[in-house]
Amino acid sequence: MAIKTSILDTIGNTPVIRINNIAPEGVELFVKLEAANPGGSVKDRLALAVIEAAERDGSLKPGQTVIEATSGNTGIGLAIVCAQKGYPLVVTMAESFSVERRKLMRFLGAKVVLTPASEKGTGMVRKACELAKAHGWFLARQFENPANPEIHAETTAREIIADFGPDGLDYFVSGFGTGGTIGGVSRTLRAESPSTRIVAAEPDNSPLLASGHVQAFAADGSAADSHPGFRPHVMQGWSPDFISKIANEALSDGRIDQFAAVRGEDAMRCARDLARKEGMFVGITAGATFAAALEVARTAPKGARILAMLPDTGERYLSTPLFADIPEEMTDDEMELSRSTPDSRFDIAASPPAPAAAAPKADPEALAEVRETVAANPVVLYALEWCEFCWSVRRMFQAAGIEYLSVDLDSAAYRDGDRGGRIRAALREITGAPTIPQVFVGGAHLGGATETFDAYNSGVLAEMLEQRSIQMAAAAENAYGYLPNWLHPR
Numbered sequence: 001m002a003i004k005t006s007i008l009d010t011i012g013n014t015p016v017i018r019i020n021n022i023a024p025e026g027v028e029l030f031v032k033l034e035a036a037n038p039g040g041s042v043k044d045r046l047a048l049a050v051i052e053a054a055e056r057d058g059s060l061k062p063g064q065t066v067i068e069a070t071s072g073n074t075g076i077g078l079a080i081v082c083a084q085k086g087y088p089l090v091v092t093m094a095e096s097f098s099v100e101r102r103k104l105m106r107f108l109g110a111k112v113v114l115t116p117a118s119e120k121g122t123g124m125v126r127k128a129c130e131l132a133k134a135h136g137w138f139l140a141r142q143f144e145n146p147a148n149p150e151i152h153a154e155t156t157a158r159e160i161i162a163d164f165g166p167d168g169l170d171y172f173v174s175g176f177g178t179g180g181t182i183g184g185v186s187r188t189l190r191a192e193s194p195s196t197r198i199v200a201a202e203p204d205n206s207p208l209l210a211s212g213h214v215q216a217f218a219a220d221g222s223a224a225d226s227h228p229g230f231r232p233h234v235m236q237g238w239s240p241d242f243i244s245k246i247a248n249e250a251l252s253d254g255r256i257d258q259f260a261a262v263r264g265e266d267a268m269r270c271a272r273d274l275a276r277k278e279g280m281f282v283g284i285t286a287g288a289t290f291a292a293a294l295e296v297a298r299t300a301p302k303g304a305r306i307l308a309m310l311p312d313t314g315e316r317y318l319s320t321p322l323f324a325d326i327p328e329e330m331t332d333d334e335m336e337l338s339r340s341t342p343d344s345r346f347d348i349a350a351s352p353p354a355p356a357a358a359a360p361k362a363d364p365e366a367l368a369e370v371r372e373t374v375a376a377n378p379v380v381l382y383a384l385e386w387c388e389f390c391w392s393v394r395r396m397f398q399a400a401g402i403e404y405l406s407v408d409l410d411s412a413a414y415r416d417g418d419r420g421g422r423i424r425a426a427l428r429e430i431t432g433a434p435t436i437p438q439v440f441v442g443g444a445h446l447g448g449a450t451e452t453f454d455a456y457n458s459g460v461l462a463e464m465l466e467q468r469s470i471q472m473a474a475a476a477e478n479a480y481g482y483l484p485n486w487l488h489p490r
């Protein structure tokens with residue numbers, strides 16, 4: 001059946017794709033694209049598995065709040081599953097993970113409780129346990145929960161075997177966060193594709209599995225302390241500051257055949273190469289896994305087939321070092337392109353606009369309506385619903401705690417009989433200004449967005465409000481900061 005019962009049916013069955021343009025000679029390189037999951041990462045699999053296992057064994061009750069510590073992707077996956085199944089979700093996350101992740105989770109309806117970066121992964125896990133205990137919530141425990149490796153043993157690994165055939169794959173390359181991916185996949189591959197070598201990739205400055213240091217565990221299976229080999233690294237989602245129970249099992253069972261240490265620069269270069277040369281938009285750990293696969297390829301026998309797991313999409317890294325070199329403004333090259341033809345340029349004024357049609361005459365009814373409105377309300381903003389200047393003034397009013405009436409002249413409510421147009425004509429006659437927005441304070445015309453920002457910056461607006469016994473809250477020092485960049489006066 002082609003029609004899915006719910007979004008949850010779109011989790012898993014991700015494509016394995018051949019690398020064509022950046023594969024070294026002599027080997028066959030493939031990637032498994034987990035960005036194809038609805039939440040854009042491999043962690044959707046675990047989210048669904050953990051919730052459904054808990055539903056089956058009764059540890060999660062209908063409507064009960066779910067909580068988990070996550071570097072983001074598990075939280076996004078859980079948010080999708082919880083949204084569909086109707087569970088409230090709270091996530092704890094170290095403040096150092098990208099802000100996109102927080103916003104994505106909140107957009108999906110989750111609450112995000114940040115923990116200090118200095119407390120690293122162990123801090124966010126501790127906080128999740130504490131909150132779960134205090135409030136009686138269901139803790140997903142991705143670092144210990146057997147449902148995590150299990151789903152990879154049952155789905156990810158079987159998808160790989162279905163694509164390559166038993167013993168059809170020579171190397172499986174993956175990093176680890178919880179170790180769910182590498183733990184579960186290695187279990188099934190060992191049993192059903194025993195010739196496949198399992199390669200664990202780690203940040204070169206923070207090798208935990210390869211260090212040989214034995215992780216201590218508490219009675220509940222959680223890591224007892226921070227691993228001494230841990231150093232902050234750029235691969236968000238890989239190698240927390242401890243080896244999880246799940247990762248440790250794969251290690252002590254001898255299911256890791258070799259380690260690969262990856263430099264941060266190589267991870268980011270590979271992510272960029274995958275985007276620019278293969279058209280695959282993936283994150284930093286994907287780039288890192290690919291870098292490890294290239295390293296494996298250097299010593300692999302001729303004709304070897306190598307598969308790299310690509311855990312997530314690149315979209316959640318816009319604020320991270322991955323995008324540090326990606327400019328917002330036009331580069332010199334782009335400027336040169338702009339200048340290579342005459343139209344729509346920034347460096348020469350646009351051809352003069354066609355003369356405006358004569359302004360329509362204001363009718364007495366609309367004039368009366370404006371005069372009544374501005375007299376009856378302390379602060380009135382005549383606006384267009386989605387105009388950027390209007391939004392900027394609204395944001396400033398909101399930040400300063402100024403209550404105002406917004407008359408949105410192009411909104412559906414003002415369309416009948418061109419009420420919006422007639423009021424606009426009246427405004428023009430009253431203020432002499434043809435532009436929108438126009439702001440009135442205590443019945444007096446203050447001006448448009450620029451005059452309003454200037455009055456805010458100079459303190460005039462505060463005085464005008466104070467005369468009407470309206471207090472202004474402390475907000476941004478420069479009101480022009482509320483404008484989007486492209487509207488800043490040049």
Ligand code: PMP
Nearest residue numbers: 176177178179180181237285311
């Ligand atoms: N990459 C990213 C971006 C992740 O979020 C995670 C999970 N935290 C991983 C890799 C590692 O996956 P796993 O937890 O299954 O080891």
